Amino acid sequence: MTTLLIKTLRDICGAAHVLTEAADIEPYATDWKRTTRGKPLCVVRPADCQAVAAVVKACRSHSASIVPQGGNTGLAAGATPGEDADEVVLSLTRMKAIRALDPVAMTVEVEAGAILQVVKEEAEKHGRLLPVSLAAEGSATIGGIVSTNAGGINVLRYGMTRALVLGLEVVLSDGTIVDGLRHLRKDNAGYDWKQVFVGAEGTLGIVTAAVLRLVPLPRETVTALLSVADVGTALTLFALAQDTVGEALSAFELISATSIDLVERHAGLKSPIAAGEWYLLLEAASSLSGLEPAMEKLLSDAFEQGLALDGVVASSRQQAQALWELREHVTEAEAREGGGLKHDISVPLGAMADFLAEAGNAVSEICPGAGFNIFGHLGDGNLHYNVLLNGAKNADAVNRAVHDAVVNHRGSISAEHGIGRYRLSEWLRTKPESEQRLSRAIKQAIDPEGLFNPGKLLPKQAKGDAV
Amino acid sequence: MTTLLIKTLRDICGAAHVLTEAADIEPYATDWKRTTRGKPLCVVRPADCQAVAAVVKACRSHSASIVPQGGNTGLAAGATPGEDADEVVLSLTRMKAIRALDPVAMTVEVEAGAILQVVKEEAEKHGRLLPVSLAAEGSATIGGIVSTNAGGINVLRYGMTRALVLGLEVVLSDGTIVDGLRHLRKDNAGYDWKQVFVGAEGTLGIVTAAVLRLVPLPRETVTALLSVADVGTALTLFALAQDTVGEALSAFELISATSIDLVERHAGLKSPIAAGEWYLLLEAASSLSGLEPAMEKLLSDAFEQGLALDGVVASSRQQAQALWELREHVTEAEAREGGGLKHDISVPLGAMADFLAEAGNAVSEICPGAGFNIFGHLGDGNLHYNVLLNGAKNADAVNRAVHDAVVNHRGSISAEHGIGRYRLSEWLRTKPESEQRLSRAIKQAIDPEGLFNPGKLLPKQAKGDAV
Numbered sequence: 046m047t048t049l050l051i052k053t054l055r056d057i058c059g060a061a062h063v064l065t066e067a068a069d070i071e072p073y074a075t076d077w078k079r080t081t082r083g084k085p086l087c088v089v090r091p092a093d094c095q096a097v098a099a100v101v102k103a104c105r106s107h108s109a110s111i112v113p114q115g116g117n118t119g120l121a122a123g124a125t126p127g128e129d130a131d132e133v134v135l136s137l138t139r140m141k142a143i144r145a146l147d148p149v150a151m152t153v154e155v156e157a158g159a160i161l162q163v164v165k166e167e168a169e170k171h172g173r174l175l176p177v178s179l180a181a182e183g184s185a186t187i188g189g190i191v192s193t194n195a196g197g198i199n200v201l202r203y204g205m206t207r208a209l210v211l212g213l214e215v216v217l218s219d220g221t222i223v224d225g226l227r228h229l230r231k232d233n234a235g236y237d238w239k240q241v242f243v244g245a246e247g248t249l250g251i252v253t254a255a256v257l258r259l260v261p262l263p264r265e266t267v268t269a270l271l272s273v274a275d276v277g278t279a280l281t282l283f284a285l286a287q288d289t290v291g292e293a294l295s296a297f298e299l300i301s302a303t304s305i306d307l308v309e310r311h312a313g314l315k316s317p318i319a320a321g322e323w324y325l326l327l328e329a330a331s332s333l334s335g336l337e338p339a340m341e342k343l344l345s346d347a348f349e350q351g352l353a354l355d356g357v358v359a360s361s362r363q364q365a366q367a368l369w370e371l372r373e374h375v376t377e378a379e380a381r382e383g384g385g386l387k388h389d390i391s392v393p394l395g396a397m398a399d400f401l402a403e404a405g406n407a408v409s410e411i412c413p414g415a416g417f418n419i420f421g422h423l424g425d426g427n428l429h430y431n432v433l434l435n436g437a438k439n440a441d442a443v444n445r446a447v448h449d450a451v452v453n454h455r456g457s458i459s460a461e462h463g464i465g466r467y468r469l470s471e472w473l474r475t476k477p478e479s480e481q482r483l484s485r486a487i488k489q490a491i492d493p494e495g496l497f498n499p500g501k502l503l504p505k506q507a508k509g510d511a512v
Numbered sequence: 513m514t515t516l517l518i519k520t521l522r523d524i525c526g527a528a529h530v531l532t533e534a535a536d537i538e539p540y541a542t543d544w545k546r547t548t549r550g551k552p553l554c555v556v557r558p559a560d561c562q563a564v565a566a567v568v569k570a571c572r573s574h575s576a577s578i579v580p581q582g583g584n585t586g587l588a589a590g591a592t593p594g595e596d597a598d599e600v601v602l603s604l605t606r607m608k609a610i611r612a613l614d615p616v617a618m619t620v621e622v623e624a625g626a627i628l629q630v631v632k633e634e635a636e637k638h639g640r641l642l643p644v645s646l647a648a649e650g651s652a653t654i655g656g657i658v659s660t661n662a663g664g665i666n667v668l669r670y671g672m673t674r675a676l677v678l679g680l681e682v683v684l685s686d687g688t689i690v691d692g693l694r695h696l697r698k699d700n701a702g703y704d705w706k707q708v709f710v711g712a713e714g715t716l717g718i719v720t721a722a723v724l725r726l727v728p729l730p731r732e733t734v735t736a737l738l739s740v741a742d743v744g745t746a747l748t749l750f751a752l753a754q755d756t757v758g759e760a761l762s763a764f765e766l767i768s769a770t771s772i773d774l775v776e777r778h779a780g781l782k783s784p785i786a787a788g789e790w791y792l793l794l795e796a797a798s799s800l801s802g803l804e805p806a807m808e809k810l811l812s813d814a815f816e817q818g819l820a821l822d823g824v825v826a827s828s829r830q831q832a833q834a835l836w837e838l839r840e841h842v843t844e845a846e847a848r849e850g851g852g853l854k855h856d857i858s859v860p861l862g863a864m865a866d867f868l869a870e871a872g873n874a875v876s877e878i879c880p881g882a883g884f885n886i887f888g889h890l891g892d893g894n895l896h897y898n899v900l901l902n903g904a905k906n907a908d909a910v911n912r913a914v915h916d917a918v919v920n921h922r923g924s925i926s927a928e929h930g931i932g933r934y935r936l937s938e939w940l941r942t943k944p945e946s947e948q949r950l951s952r953a954i955k956q957a958i959d960p961e962g963l964f965n966p967g968k969l970l971p972k973q974a975k976g977d978a979v
Contacts, residue, residue, distance in 0.1 A: 147860075147861070147862055148751065149747055149750060149751040149754075149861055149862070150860055150861035150862055150893070151754065152860070172755060193700065194700055194704070196698050196700070200697060200698060201697075204671075204675060205698060205700075207704070207707075208671060208675050217946075217950075221946050221949075222946075223944075223946045223947060223950065224944070224946075225947065226922075227860075227922055227923075227924070228860040228861075228862075228893075228922070229858045229859075229860065229893060229923065229924055229927070230667065230668075230858070230892040230893060230894075231663050231667060231672060231858045231889070231892045231893070231894045231924070231927040231928050232858060232924040232926075232927060233660065233661055233663070233672075233711055233924070233926050233927060233928055233929065233930045233931070234924045234925050234926040234931060234935070234939060234943065235931055235939055235943060235947070235951050235969060235970075236708065236711070236712060236950075236951045236954050236955075236969070237661070237674070237707070237710075237711055238947065238950040238951060238954060240674075240704070240707035240708065240710075241703065241707065241708060241954070243704075243707075244700055244703070244704055245703060260759060261754045261755070261758035261759055262758075263758060263759070264758070280616055283616060284615065284616040287616075287618065287728045288639060288728070288799075289799070290799065290800065291728035291729075291730060291731070291798065291799025291800070292727060292728055292730070292759065292760075292798070292799065293759075293798075293799070293800060331758065331759070331760075331798075331800055331802075332755075332756070332757065332758025332759065332760070332806070333757070333758070333760060333798055333800045333801075333802035333803055333806055334800075334801075334802030334805065334806070335798075335800035335801030335802035335803070336800055336802070338801065339799070339800055339801070391696045391697070391698045391699060392696075393614075393617055393619070393694075393695040393696065394614070394616055394617035394695075395614055395616070395617055395695075422698070425697040425698045426617070426696060426697060426698070427697075427698045455693075455694055455695070456694075456696065457694070457696055457698070457699040457700070457701045458701050459699075459700050459701040460696070460698040460699060460700060461698050461700055462700065463700045464700070464701060464702055468701070472701060472702055476701065476702060477690075477691070479684075479688050479689070479690045479691075480690060480692065480702070480705065482688075483684075483690065483703075483705040483958070484702050484703045484705060486957040486958060487703050487705060487708070487954075487957060488703075489957060490953040490954060490956060490957030491950070491953060502702055502703070503702075
């Protein structure tokens with residue numbers, strides 16, 4: 046059967062685009078963090094949507110499951126195949142055309158395999174911005190950011206990827222191609238079915254192309270770094286920023302003193318301001334001329350009201366980049382320190398200080414020598430709450446303690462990275478049964494045979510079983 | 513059976529809140545436009561979510577369908593019951609508490625029956641804006657705007673209602689209450705099931721409460737009226753506005769000369785500028801001080817480049833209001849003229865001029881004496897394309913001709929009003945089968961027995977049948 050399937054896939058995609066050798070498969074079978082490895086039956090790289098549909102039909106008739114994969118930069122092992130050699134990795138990377146970019150209507154139609162950064166650069170040439178900013182944007186693909194509803198640093202202002210998706214083309218489990226590539230900002234003609242595919246992590250069908258909304262490219266950007274004494278003060282400053290620069294606020298990042306210390310020790314960078322328990326990295330961007338005075342007023346108010354301990358406004362693009370580098374090197378510095386136990390959580394802003402106290406106490410009780418590398422998108426209530434175990438072995442208990450504190454404050458155990466394989470057991474443990482039931486109903490409705498990405502986001506079902 | 517059901521409903525809600533007399537029922541049984549009338553079994557007004565769940569269980573066990581209703585301001589008869597006296601209208605209007613408003617986190621938790629305008633006013637007291645602006649906001653409810661994914665004049669900047677929904681509480685057909693009232697801007701923990709309830713027009717379950725996102729209240733607003741020669745020029749001006757005031761552009765409305773003429777004749781208003789074939793009503797709003805100079809630059813550029821025939825910038829709130837009144841009286845003026853055949857359509861901006869030519873020719877061929885009252889949200893590609901039949905009887909043919917032109921340009925036959933009963937036959941005629949199938953799969957997954965709002969958005973199914 047396998048031989049026959051591979052022959053069929055070669056007929057569809059060409060022999061060069063069906064990979065079966067271990068060395069060729071390896072990059073597709075290992076996740077971005079290099080902690081999860083799978084064993085796929087093969088990797089197939091179709092050239093267009095029709096070929097995707099043919100691959101889907103072939104796999105289905107041979108009872109092989111399909112793992113869709115884009116840039117393979119996900120952080121939840123959502124695109125990594127299982128170990129049973131019965132799954133085909135379907136890589137979209139050959140489908141990377143930017144089909145149309147309309148700077149007046151502010152839309153771009155693009156194939157799933159296009160690299161996020163390439164599409165962003167094309168938009169900028171036309172004075173437009175595709176406002177998804179994340180570390181992996183040089184490798185992440187459009188299909189991937191849609192399928193994971195990617196977040197990043199500009200969610201505060203522009204929303205998650207979902208807010209940018211105007212149209213989708215998807216291939217369903219029976220090989221049907223659904224062409225929903227509409228360039229419309231308003232369309233209430235029936236259920237907005239495309240919403241179920243956004244963030245579905247490839248478990249319902251294969252996103253082969255998308256129409257995304259663009260926004261005007263701001264002409265001016267102002268970046269500032271502040272230090273503050275505690276998270277409560279950081280939130281007071283957040284409210285002040287909303288009141289002063291309003292909708293122009295595009296990033297409001299929190300970085301712990303521990304994180305800055307890690308960066309200073311491992312990345313050879315130096316914070317330009319006096320330390321506090323926490324740092325805030327703010328950015329505002331606008332096409333209007335009043336941005337700089339507003340940011341200056343924000344900072345002087347922050348000092349006058351005793352909110353900021355120290356602070357600096359970048360006076361050049363280079364200085365702004367230097368401030369961002371402090372933030373961008375946190376993950377790498379953590380790895381050099383020996384690695385941390387990562388949590389991508391969100392809680393309501395009003396519960397943030399209580400959550401931090403509760404989670405900190407719980408972790409320290411389990412693991413008295415633990416350190417905390419905490420940073421993230423405070424404006425969205427989303428923190429990367431990473432615990433430095435310093436050799437302790439009770440990772441699972443720490444994991445559960447952090448997530449229990451999250452749930453206790455009505456937060457999310459995965460703010461932006463998704464569930465994939467990585468968070469499935471914790472999702473099953475913490476998600477209310479009524480919501481799990483709705484999730485299974487959606488899977489059952491769209492992919493009743495469980496063809497797509499089994500064991501991601503929902504438990505793997507026995508072949509042919511109802512979900 | 514009916515008597516028993518009504519007794520049960522009275523036990524749940526109190527006798528005063530189960531209406532059975534024709535005169536009491538009438539306001540709930542007739543749609544906003546007063547063109548569709550239904551005959552419900554009764555009207556029930558539960559006081560809280562538990563009572564809603566009890567009503568749902570009672571109706572289900574008596575095989576009575578449920579029509580959820582908010583402010584009854586919908587334009588697609590989506591909340592109007594059928595004629596068979598086997599449907600219970602479930603009015604959410606008693607559930608109107610604003611449970612929590614957090615100006616720092618910029619969220620509000622509110623019950624389904626709360627009036628949009630009341631919630632907006634509460635937000636403004638805290639320096640925040642709930643950016644849904646529509647004519648019926650003094651009567652429309654939060655449950656209604658969520659269930660219809662309401663649009664309005666600020667979609668250009670803030671998106672449809674969907675973009676504001678952070679959390680939902682819904683009651684399912686088996687009476688399960690799903691509490692998804694999270695105050696999170698980022699939550700990728702599994703399928704975002706709430707998305708299927710947004711814009712579902714009450715066909716999948718009952719939205720009983722919502723958490724909505726707020727935005728900073730802009731400090732300054734600038735309003736301008738321009739006249740232009742043609743739609744192509746209007747779009748060039750739209751691009752110029754994006755480049756000049758950028759993200760501050762919050763409304764970009766198109767109004768035909770015919771519409772202004774109707775308003776001048778019927779509403780006693782007077783345009784302050786020289787006529788063109790089309791008028792543009794622009795609004796920009798910001799918390800930054802550079803807004804006014806940017807708008808002035810936009811207008812002077814528009815004159816210099818020969819785009820605008822005439823124009824005025826409002827120099828006071830009163831003047832701005834007077835400009836908006838021209839736009840707001842169009843619908844009423846049309847009614848006084850004898851009424852028009854309404855279409856709420858969207859097409860991609862790049863196809864707008866071609867669509868208008870094609871639809872205009874097609875309508876004039878069918879109905880040589882027809883007039884055109886065209887106005888709407890040009891920035892979103894959404895026009896209210898209303899045909900003045902002037903006594904001609906071929907409304908259905910005109911309807912189909914307009915929608916055929918819409919579909920021909922990959923547009924939507926319902927940009928913001930929804931499908932309801934009003935557009936169902938045209939939806940069935942024009943929507944591709946692959947998308948109809950996905951829609952039926954979603955209905956079947958969430959409301960398999962067809963308990964909720966039968967005959968809206970999808971055809972009524974025989975009781976107990978699969979969709």
